[in-house]
Amino acid sequence: MTQKPCPWTGERVFEIRRALGRRLKEAGIQEAEIEARHMLGAVLDEWPDPDLRLDKTGAQALEAMVLRREAREPLSHILGAWGFWSLDLAVSKDVLTPRPETERLIEIALGHLGQGPLKILDLGTGSGAILLSLLQERPDAMGLAVDRSPAALQTAMQNAQSLKLDTRTMFVEGDWDAALPHGPFDLVVSNPPYIAHDEIATLEPEVRRYEPVLALDGGMDGLDAYRAILPLLPHYIKPGGAFVLEIGADQGAAVSDMAQAQAGLGDICVSQDLGGRDRVVSGLCN
Ligand SMILES: C[S@@+](CC[C@H](N)C(=O)[O-])C[C@H]1O[C@@H](n2cnc3c(N)ncnc32)[C@H](O)[C@@H]1O
Incomplete structure (x- = not known):
């Protein structure tokens, strides 16, 4: 032949x-x-x-x-690496490919950081994109990364090592509450799964076939992770500390209502991404 x-x-x-x-x-x-x-x-x-x-x-x-x-395998998987903020990150089938919209979360989080030394918690770290970007910007900070996926944590650890941020990063495998014994923190950041379950089948093949369901699926209405994370924030955050959460474009009102209803969360603000869509809910813990 x-x-x-x-x-x-x-x-x-x-x-x-x-x-x-x-x-x-x-x-x-x-x-x-x-x-x-x-x-x-x-x-x-x-x-x-x-x-x-x-x-x-x-x-x-x-x-x-x-x-x-x-x-329709994502280019990021084929290249094995992807740019986010100022970093070149290893990515794999086990992590969400970091999105440009998430850079808005970084900008807002940096605006909330006062004088160091600082402790930052990243819930659902995936590739480590959010936490490692913040640590790169703030040499006076240390961070803790939580993820339920051991394979995602492996990728995040690999990234921390290659960026020489591993001495300032701790990794905990587990659910949203897994870092409670390690608090309190000056800042909690998270980009949790927020796609409504039935919507996943309608997404581009790159996403629905190749990205981890655990990184996408936010339950029936997309809000399950916020229901779990928001009540934990007063336990995680120091008085005067901040939280910054990524949200889906139609979730601003629901997530900020939930945040207000949780004890101690105030100064709630919904911010938009470059496309003018609601993308981030942030606030303070009094
Ligand atoms: C949308 S991805 C975000 C990844 C990364 N932070 C980013 O912004 O590119 C959500 C992450 O949350 C993790 N996750 C989902 N459910 C979780 C849970 N119950 N407890 C801890 N982590 C969870 C997933 O494994 C995934 O890595």
């Missing part, structure tokens, strides 16, 4: 980029051009002379990536 030649072998980089963009577009990928650049960048050591031709090894590596992407 004769093997089909790999389509990119001997082709010039600038031609490949165009053809790759077209192929990804046909597969239904929205940001096809940008992704084509990322994939090419991953098989080339540095961005080359556009006339350079791809050798057989590079061409095969690229084709393997394209086939995975055409099957």
Whole structure:
């Protein structure tokens, strides 16, 4: 049986980029051009002379990536890494790929941090994106990361080590209340699962097929995690300390109502992401 030649072998980089963009577009990928650049960048050591031709090894590596992407596997899983805030994070099938909207949570959280030394708690840390970004910004802080998924915690630990933040980070495997013996904290942050259960089946294939259900499923109305986390906050947070939670775009009123109804939570504020959608609920513990 004769093997089909790999389509990119001997082709010039600038031609490949165009053809790759077209192929990804046909597969239904929205940001096809940008992704084509990322994939090419991953098989080339540095961005080359556009006339350079791809050798057989590079061409095969690229084709393997394209086939995975055409099957709608997320680019982040294919590359094994993703940018968030100022960090380059390892990601895997066991963690949610950190989203740009979550950077809004980082901005708001930084605004709540007073003088150090500080203790920060991240509930549902996943890749560690939130906590590690805050620790990177604040060398006077230490943090504790909780997740129920041991595999996610492994990825978060790997990220803490490669960013040299592991000496300031502790990891606890368990449910939302697992860090109670380690408090109190100056700041509690969380991006919990908040998609309504039935909505998951309607999401893009990259999300519904490849991202961990534990990171997505917020129960019948998407609010289960907030119902569990909010009553814990007065026990977790020092008087005058703050909480910052990511929310779904239609959950601002429900989550802030719940936060107000919980003892000691005040100054509740709903903030929007760059797209103008409600994205963060924050407040203080009096
Ligand atoms: C939406 S992801 C957020 C990941 C990361 N913080 C980020 O923003 O990219 C939610 C995380 O919460 C974790 N999680 C879900 N239910 C949990 C529970 N009951 N207790 C602790 N962690 C939980 C999931 O494993 C997942 O890593």
